[in-house]
């Protein structure tokens with residue numbers, strides 16, 4: 314005899330009460346969706362920090378006093394900025410005890426109508442002689458150092474390799490595109506310091522607005538700390554021995570991001586816990602109701618030869634169907650929400666964002682679904698057990 | 714008691730399909746106890762067709778449920794084919810109910826979310842169900858005159874039609890024992906006659922039938938009658 318699937322019977326039962334099923338699915342969807350998107354946000358930010366900090370390659374960043382915030386914003390989310398200090402700062406920093414390597418960088422905010430890009434982008438000048446970030450990357454990916462007219466660009470800059478982009482009236486060839494980090498580097502254009510000075514020099518004639526930049530000026534000094542000293546110690550020494558500057562450690566940079574993120578998520582997580590508890594209680598209440606109103610049916614199934622396990626499985630199957638549907642809806646809505654609002658969230662919080670790899674994404678989806686289903690089973694466990702233990706005759710009679 | 718009666722299988726087993734040994738069922742309702750069935754002693758031979766009559770509330774349905782293993786006696790033993798049904802596991806009892814007994818309930822008893830066809834074949838889809846022919850459900854529906862209603866849902870059937878579907882379902886697993894609680898309850902005389910014909914046919918095929926009824930005409934079809942009176946079971950000659 315063709316089996317009459319438990320799944321079919323369970324689905325039929327749920328179809329009988331569409332509104333109630335819908336409400337249950339909706340509550341589970343909210344619980345699962347918020348959990349999913351919060352986890353996605355946290356892991357994307359962490360991944361971005363990990364990748365971005367590695368790209369930054371420095372333990373400490375020295376910037377002029379008063380430029381800390383704009384410097385951090387440029388690094389983390391790529392909000393373009395310009396600030397300058399004298400190049401001699403780099404030598405002073407290099408002389409500090411515990412400093413292993415230093416490399417100056419120059420931050421220039423581009424003009425708004427640069428050929429490639431809508432809006433401003435961050436131009437970064439680096440020193441090929443001392444640099445420990447772009448140079449190694451170039452060696453591996455471009456196999457020639459950057460020329461006066463060459464740039465490498467972040468992954469979000471809308472240009473292709475081999476194309477020309479114009480900044481301050483100067484044409485540059487795009488010779489390489491960096492991998493995504495989710496951080497400011499994605500929206501930055503890298504050139505040599507010499508190229509930057511030359512561009513500034515020509516800008517008086519070639520650009521709509523001249524770039525006020527003296528050769529020898531820099532914006533920041535990237536520092537690598539020698540083994541045997543802590544980063545914090547060295548940062549402290551730089552602060553005291555190089556006046557007019559500020560030393561930001563990579564840890565501080567990460568922490569300021571995670572602080573902002575956890576400030577935002579704190580309320581969210583409390584909310585999520587409340588929603589989960591509500592979902593569990595709702596499922597438990599609904600299944601107690603289901604058991605009550607279906608006593609007669611349960612008794613009939615038992616009288617016809619359905620075992621206790623059959624009744625138990627029928628109830629849990631209904632719970633699993635509801636929570637799996639809720640979990641799936643939650644994942645879809647939560648995922649779509651992150652996709653749509655990612656830009657708003659990251660911009661308003663000033664946090665970096667890098668989508669996790671596919672395997673992690675899949676794991677997160679499965680984990681959320683699993684948690685939803687387990688919650689459903691747990692919440693419906695008591696009603697499912699008590700319904701399977703009803704005496705058939707009593708059940709049939711009570712339901713009359 | 715002769716030892717062979719305790720054998721649960723084999724041909725040496727007695728031909729008693731049902732045997733009740735001092736079976737009582739009491740309910741506590743507030744401070745008082747209701748003796749729904751009081752010390753019932755009964756033996757029914759295989760292949761009989763027996764009617765249970767009695768006033769409303771006399772304990773007929775309770776007795777039938779005790780026989781069918783749907784409720785546990787407060788005291789006494791219920792034996793089906795020599796097996797004490799409360800001495801076996803709940804799963805074994807479920808399988809026994811499924812294979813051996815067809816229960817037809819006093820009130821509407823179809824699963825509302827399944828169509829008529831699925832309702833009829835439901836007993837054959839459980840774990841441990843005996844093998845039956847693929848088209849048996851349809852045959853049974855035709856037998857009760859509802860061959861064209863397989864796709865309907867119970868809510869769209871009349872009370873009498875639902876009752877006939879329930880009877881078809883009762884017969885699905887070819888049970889040896891049919892327990893029918895007022896099988897002709899809300900049926901007109903013609904349909905009542907048809908149902909009785911069916912029951913007689915099944916009985917002629919070897920199945921034991923116990924039916925509860927308030928109808929003289931139905932009771933008179935049985936080989937003999939049992940009377941329930943305020944929980945007391947007594948045999949009463951059919952010609953009474």
Ligand SMILES: Nc1ncnc2c1ncn2[C@@H]1O[C@H](COP(=O)(O)OP(=O)(O)OP(=O)(O)O)[C@@H](O)[C@H]1O
Pocket residue numbers: 707710740741742747748749767768769770771772773774775776819941
């Ligand atoms: N679960 C229960 N709790 C309390 N009393 C019960 C319970 N089940 C049955 N009774 C009582 O047991 C007695 C017998 O009930 P039963 O249903 O067996 O009667 P019946 O002969 O089938 O009546 P009817 O002809 O009206 O169907 C009644 O007094 C009834 O109220």
Ligand SMILES: [Mg+2]
Pocket residue numbers: 773774775819894
């Ligand atoms: Mg009754």
